[in-house]
Amino acid sequence: MNFFEDIEVGEKTRLGSYTFLADDIIAFARTWDPQPFHLDAVAGARSHFGGLTASGWHTAAIAAKLRAQAQERLHEVLRREGKPVPRIGPSPGFKNLKWMRPVLAGDTITFESEVTAKKPIASRPEWGLVFTHETGHDQFGRAAFELTNCVFVERLEG
């Protein structure tokens, strides 16, 4: 992300795509979400998901990874132009995270982020809050994932 002042509401960023392979789904689930439909193709096929399914937190973590990579690309451009690079702070939380359909082994999810609101913080003048609506669509264009995210971004005139 840019400095708080330079971010515009309505701005959209394509974060990128990721294909969820069976081995990665299983490795993630072993560590963080060891439920049968995330660990085993047969158990997944017998479940209401109809196949080996990525943990919802795996989808969320991949969205975070692609968001960080998109940010790094932007910051690299700023550095090359000799411009200052904003600090991106922690997040106070997020809302309305939805897993609309299962992400099955082999699915490719394409993530996008749109700035929906900005809010200066009176008590912390060097930071502002930026709200984004982030979505993930599968290879058929069907919505699979969304959330309303929120992050502290450094202000130029702090």
Add this chain to the structure above:
Amino acid sequence: MMFWEDFHMGHRASCGRYVVGREEIVSFARQFDPNPIHLDDGAAEATALGGLAASGWHVCCICMRLMADGLLNGADSLGSPGIDEVRFLRPVHPGTVLSLRREVLDTRTSKSRPEMGLVKFRFELLDASGDVMFDMVGTVLFGRRNPGFRPA
């Protein structure tokens, strides 16, 4: 095995113990959330975190692991349609010991899927002194012991 019928509004329980290590914080951040505040003490000290802190996604994953071990793998869990809200209330620094507290906020049946029911929980991660570090309100789907039965 617990089914949807076994969850009752207002019920509270605690489970699990998870020690968050420095190497784990850095390796999760390298893999999924490489912001300097999760990788580097100096960068984190310059923010409100006051020192290296786990990525919020990492804390969500720890919560998920404690839920799976302490609740879902002893129940007919069918996954989750989503989370209403997550709040990162305090930074999770290296050495923090977390446990999971849950409270049932609501239970309801599904009209379209009579074989399953929904349970809305508040999940909280507490540190060793009992401070709430994280809270999350979200819904879990469970299989029903008596599919389609509606109590009067």
